[in-house]
Amino acid sequence: MAAAGAFSPLSGTLLRRRIPLHHHRRFLSIAAAASEAPAPAPTPSQPPPPPPRPRGKGYFPKKNEILELTCEGLAFKGKGVCKVDGSSFVLLCDGALPGERLVARVRRLRRGAFAEAAKLKTLSPHHDAVEAPCPLAADCGGCKSQSLAYSAQIHHKYVQVRDLLVNFGKFDPRKLESSDSDAILKPIVPCDEIFRYRNKMEFSFGTKRWMKREWKEEKEEVSKGEELETDGYSLGLHAPGFFDKVLHVETCLLHSDPADKVLAVVQGSWTDPALGLTPYDVYKHTGFLKHLMIRTGRNVSTGAPEVMVNFVTSCYKPELLVPLVDRITKISEVVSVVNNVNTSVGNTSVGEQEYTLYGKPTITEMLRGLTFQISANSFFQTNTKQADVLYKLIEDSAGLKGDGSEIVLDLFCGTGTIGLTLARSAKHVYGYEVVPEAIADAQKNAQLNGISNATFVQGDLNKINVTFGKEFPKPDIIISDPNRPGMHMKLIKWLLEVKAPRIVYVSCNPATCARDLDYLCHGVEEKGLSGCYELKHVIPVDMFPHTPHIECVCLLELC
Numbered sequence: 406m407a408a409a410g411a412f413s414p415l416s417g418t419l420l421r422r423r424i425p426l427h428h429h430r431r432f433l434s435i436a437a438a439a440s441e442a443p444a445p446a447p448t449p450s451q452p453p454p455p456p457p458r459p460r461g462k463g464y465f466p467k468k469n470e471i472l473e474l475t476c477e478g479l480a481f482k483g484k485g486v487c488k489v490d491g492s493s494f495v496l497l498c499d500g501a502l503p504g505e506r507l508v509a510r511v512r513r514l515r516r517g518a519f520a521e522a523a524k525l526k527t528l529s530p531h532h533d534a535v536e537a538p539c540p541l542a543a544d545c546g547g548c549k550s551q552s553l554a555y556s557a558q559i560h561h562k563y564v565q566v567r568d569l570l571v572n573f574g575k576f577d578p579r580k581l582e583s584s585d586s587d588a589i590l591k592p593i594v595p596c597d598e599i600f601r602y603r604n605k606m607e608f609s610f611g612t613k614r615w616m617k618r619e620w621k622e623e624k625e626e627v628s629k630g631e632e633l634e635t636d637g638y639s640l641g642l643h644a645p646g647f648f649d650k651v652l653h654v655e656t657c658l659l660h661s662d663p664a665d666k667v668l669a670v671v672q673g674s675w676t677d678p679a680l681g682l683t684p685y686d687v688y689k690h691t692g693f694l695k696h697l698m699i700r701t702g703r704n705v706s707t708g709a710p711e712v713m714v715n716f717v718t719s720c721y722k723p724e725l726l727v728p729l730v731d732r733i734t735k736i737s738e739v740v741s742v743v744n745n746v747n748t749s750v751g752n753t754s755v756g757e758q759e760y761t762l763y764g765k766p767t768i769t770e771m772l773r774g775l776t777f778q779i780s781a782n783s784f785f786q787t788n789t790k791q792a793d794v795l796y797k798l799i800e801d802s803a804g805l806k807g808d809g810s811e812i813v814l815d816l817f818c819g820t821g822t823i824g825l826t827l828a829r830s831a832k833h834v835y836g837y838e839v840v841p842e843a844i845a846d847a848q849k850n851a852q853l854n855g856i857s858n859a860t861f862v863q864g865d866l867n868k869i870n871v872t873f874g875k876e877f878p879k880p881d882i883i884i885s886d887p888n889r890p891g892m893h894m895k896l897i898k899w900l901l902e903v904k905a906p907r908i909v910y911v912s913c914n915p916a917t918c919a920r921d922l923d924y925l926c927h928g929v930e931e932k933g934l935s936g937c938y939e940l941k942h943v944i945p946v947d948m949f950p951h952t953p954h955i956e957c958v959c960l961l962e963l964c
């Protein structure tokens with residue numbers, strides 16, 4: 406049926422795989438809603454538009470067709486939602502920004518429901534377009550919207566959340582956006598620092614340098630959108646969608662200044678033939694250097710930045726790393742150099758063995774007044790400063806009485822950061838998480854901060870059974886912070902049965918967030934489940950400027 410291939414421009418393809426077929430009907434309505442959005446008015450500087458080719462309602466593009474498009478919005482993964490004049494057919498285009506007129510080639514047709522297109526050139530930019538400070542912004546995949554003014558970036562993120570809550574979550578738009586202070590959807594919380602906000606970057610070593618044909622030829626004409634590899638080793642970021650193509654990166658505006666110094670020193674040294682260092686070849690499985698991970702934390706006594714450098718290599722030959730270690734440890738902020746040895750053919754940076762080559766094996770960071778120890782492979786929120794803002798919003802939403810009488814359940818607790826910040830005002834916190842190493846870190850973090858009223862349990866929340874909930878008292882407040890696929894139906898069912906007075910749902914995917922809020926508030930007809938929560942507020946938070954990611958803090962109260 407057509408709905409199976411229906412496209413939600415706002416959610417992208419992730420949900421299509423994860424959501425049962427009956428949900429796709431709802432996506433159709435989102436696509437329809439997006440297609441009704443008026444085309445932005447042309448700016449005075451735009452050239453006169455070419456005469457429109459007649460494209461009726463039933464218009465479908467052909468593969469490889471070159472089209473002129475207008476971008477009307479952003480889909481969840483930052484792809485531009487584009488249309489041909491006179492048609493409501495959606496073409497998703499990487500790198501297209503709202504309001505932009507562009508030329509694109511149709512790359513793939515998705516069951517006639519939508520198409521994917523490759524941007525070839527801009528005809529006229531959006532009036533919110535700015536010059537991207539990073540010359541690689543359009544190509545490295547990390548900062549898809551760097552060339553959109555920050556105010557416009559957060560506006561489009563807000564619009565995405567609103568549209569998903571209305572069209573997919575079935576919430577009344579008047580209640581969401583009422584002018585009163587009780588409007589459910591609150592203004593998006595922007596990031597104060599839109600560059601240098603990441604505390605962790607992972608670069609890869611490559612046997613060749615990847616570049617776009619258009620860079621090589623330096624032609625004005627429309628490029629074919631093809632990529633080229635040129636001779637010369639590379640150290641940088643993977644070209645979007647490619648495990649084997651590395652875009653050489655000399656400097657990155659997202660990580661800290663000291664981290665950038667480390668990158669520069671490594672870039673300036675590692676290809677020196679005298680060092681005998683080779684990048685790992687992902688096809689031949691030869692070579693030594695796989696990844697360079699740089700993490701920045703803070704000395705909890707002085708507040709000064711401290712940097713950990715992690716070399717991921719295919720075997721243990723520490724003598725080969727000595728010259729690099731000598732050079733990077735001249736940077737005063739570097740307090741830890743470790744070596745993860747990963748002998749597998751896969752692309753992961755987690756080693757089977759980890760060795761400390763210099764300084765200490767962990768660095769520290771502070772969040773909401775607590776200290777956290779971070780090792781090379783432990784999870785920690787990537788934007789520390791904005792995580793502090795996010796956690797404050799979670800604490801405020803949880804609204805603990807502060808008299809130490811309440812039970813908090815922290816679902817998808819990771820290394821326990823949210824639960825530990827709440828433990829100070831709770832009777833007891835119970836955290837659940839699937840990754841055993843994260844549970845071990847959560848326990849360590851509790852100890853480090855002298856918190857004894859927190860219990861962390863390893864378990865898969867997609868596989869809960871009737872025994873779940875028997876090992877802890879009925880929670881007064883549930884925090885649920887799942888990763889992008891959102892909550893499993895088993896967990897939704899359990900939440901609707903246990904009926905905790907308050908749920909704070911923290912989401913990194915507004916599409917699955919809208920779906921799960923709909924289930925909790927309006928029920929799941931197909932499963933015979935009735936909703937029993939009222940949505941009190943949704944606060945979108947921008948944690949990652951220039952990227953498509955959006956975080957939301959949602960408060961639900963039992964009806």
Ligand SMILES: C[S@@+](CC[C@H](N)C(=O)[O-])C[C@H]1O[C@@H](n2cnc3c(N)ncnc32)[C@H](O)[C@@H]1O
Binds near residue numbers: 821865867868888913
């Ligand atoms: C978005 S992170 C939240 C981490 C933590 N709340 C924090 O703020 O740092 C989601 C967490 O859910 C965990 N997770 C993913 N699937 C899970 C599952 N099926 N059962 C339990 N935990 C899961 C992940 O390992 C990850 O730590």
